[in-house]
Amino acid sequence: MMNIKGRILQLQHYSVNDGDGIRTIVFFAGCPLHCRWCANPEGLQARNRIMYIASRCIGCGRCTAVCPLQIGCDLNAPGERDKCIGCGACVKACLEHARKNTVTDWTVQQVLDWLEKNLLFFRESGGGVTYSGGECTQQPEFLAALVRAVYDMGLNQAIETSGYFPLEKLQPTLDLLDLLFIDIKHMDRDKHRQFTGVDNGLILQNIAALGEQGKNIIIRVPAIMGVNGDEENIRNTARFVRQHLPNPKMELLPYHSYGADKYTQLGLPYEEDALRRPTEEELARLRQVIEAEGVETVSFR
Numbered sequence: 001m002m003n004i005k006g007r008i009l010q011l012q013h014y015s016v017n018d019g020d021g022i023r024t025i026v027f028f029a030g031c032p033l034h035c036r037w038c039a040n041p042e043g044l045q046a047r048n049r050i051m052y053i054a055s056r057c058i059g060c061g062r063c064t065a066v067c068p069l070q071i072g073c074d075l076n077a078p079g080e081r082d083k084c085i086g087c088g089a090c091v092k093a094c095l096e097h098a099r100k101n102t103v104t105d106w107t108v109q110q111v112l113d114w115l116e117k118n119l120l121f122f123r124e125s126g127g128g129v130t131y132s133g134g135e136c137t138q139q140p141e142f143l144a145a146l147v148r149a150v151y152d153m154g155l156n157q158a159i160e161t162s163g164y165f166p167l168e169k170l171q172p173t174l175d176l177l178d179l180l181f182i183d184i185k186h187m188d189r190d191k192h193r194q195f196t197g198v199d200n201g202l203i204l205q206n207i208a209a210l211g212e213q214g215k216n217i218i219i220r221v222p223a224i225m226g227v228n229g230d231e232e233n234i235r236n237t238a239r240f241v242r243q244h245l246p247n248p249k250m251e252l253l254p255y256h257s258y259g260a261d262k263y264t265q266l267g268l269p270y271e272e273d274a275l276r277r278p279t280e281e282e283l284a285r286l287r288q289v290i291e292a293e294g295v296e297t298v299s300f301r
C-alpha cells in the first residue's frame with residue numbers, strides 16, 4: 001500500500017484556502033474535464049509535459065544535447081513539442097530553470113514523510129490535508145491508499161473535486177473524509193458540456209446521493225461572467241443545493257486569469273475571449289441570490 005505511486009503536480013504547504021486551519025494541498029495530475037477557464041492547464045493530463053519559460057532561456061543548447069529526440073532550445077517552436085516524450089532529461093540539464101516537469105511520481109510513503117514535517121502546524125491550527133488537482137478521483141487506487149494512511153495518522157482530510165467520478169468505486173474513500181468541496185460549474189446540461197467538455201448529469205447525481213448520506217459538503221461555483229455568473233444559473237444552483245443537501249452551503253470562487261502564463265509555457269492557446277471576473281457588486285448580488293434560496297454562503301479565501 002505504501003509503495004503505490006501517484007502522479008502528482010505538487011504538494012503545496014501552508015494553504016488556508018481549502019478547508020479549516022493550515023493545510024497541505026496534494027495536487028493530482030489528470031482531469032476528465034477541460035474547462036475553458038482552467039487556471040491549472042498543467043493538470044489536465046496525467047502524463048509529464050515540459051513547461052518552457054522562454055524569458056529564462058539563454059540558448060546554451062544543453063537541453064538539445066541530452067534530448068533523445070534532439071529537440072531544439074525553443075520547445076514551443078512549430079513541430080518540436082509534438083515530438084517530446086516527457087522524459088525530463090532536459091529539465092535536469094537546464095541550469096537556467098527554463099524547463100520544468102509538470103508531473104512527478106510520489107509513493108504514498110513519500111507523501112506521508114512530507115506531511116510528518118507539518119504535523120505541528122496541522123495540530124495547532126486544526127488543519128490537515130486537502131486532495132485537489134487536476135481531478136484527484138482520476139487516480140482512485142493511489143487516492144484510496146493515501147486517504148487510508150492519512151486517516152490512520154488522525155489528520156483532518158478534505159477533497160476538492162469536480163464530482164465527475166464513479167461513486168460506487170470512490171465511496172469507501174469518501175467515507176474517510178471530513179469535508180467534500182464539489183463543484184457545480186453550470187446547471188444547464190448543454191452549457192456544462194459546452195464549457196467543460198462533459199455532461200453535468202453524473203455530477204448532480206453524485207451530489208444528490210452524497211447529500212442523502214449526510215456528508216459534509218460545500219458546493220463551489222467558479223463565478224465567471226459570460227459563462228455561469230448570471231442570476232438565473234446561480235439561483236438554479238442554490239435551489240438544487242438546498243433541495244439535496246441537509247446543511248446547504250455554497251462558495252463562489254471569482255474567476256481569475258492568473259494561469260495565462262502557464263498556457264504560453266505549455267505551448268497551448270489561451271482563450272480568454274468573453275470570460276470576465278465578476279465585480280464586487282456583482283458578487284454581493286449573487287451571494288444575496290443564494291441566501292434568498294435558504295443556502296448559506298461561505299468563503300475560505
Ligand code: SF4
Pocket residue numbers: 056057058059060061062063064073093094095096097098099
Ligand atoms: S538548457 Fe535551458 S537555457 Fe539552455 S537552451 Fe535549453 S532551455 Fe534554454
Ligand code: SF4
Pocket residue numbers: 050063066067068069070071075083084085086087088089090091
Ligand atoms: S522531455 Fe525529453 S524528449 Fe522532451 S524535450 Fe526534454 S529531453 Fe527532449
